[in-house]
Amino acid sequence: MFGKILLTVAVVAIIWFGFKFAQRRLEQKARRDQDPPAAGPRPVFRPDPDGESVQDLVKCPACSTWRSAKQGHCGLEKCPY
Template structure:
C-alpha cells in the first residue's frame, strides 16, 4: 500500500517538474539573447592585423607601448 502511494507521488512530481522544464525552454526560445552581467565581449582581431600589436617596454619609464605609437613623451625615450 505504501509503495503505491510513493509511486503516485513520484509520478506527480515527475510530471510537475517536466512541465516546468518545458515552460522554461519555451520562454528561453522566445526571449532575445542578451549578455549577462558577468559575460565579457569576445575579442576578434581585424583581418588586416591592425587591431593586434606587439608591445615593447620602454626602458626609461617602464610603460608598455606599441612601437608604431612613437615616443612616450619623455625627452630620453628611445622610441
C-alpha cells in the first residue's frame, strides 16, 4: 500500500518538474529570439608591450570617478589633477 502511494507521488513529481523544465526552456528560447543578434565580435583589450596602455586609476575627490592621473582635469574646481 505504501509503495503505491510513494510511486504515485514520484510520478506526479516527475511530471510536475518536467513541465516546469519545459516551460523554462520555452521562455529562454523566446527571449533569445527577441534579442537582436550581436553586431560582431566584441573588442578585446590587448595592452601594448611597453606598458603605456595600462595605467593605475585614482579616485577623483571632486567628481568621485575613477580616472587616470594622466587624463588631466575633470572640469570641477576641486579636481587635483
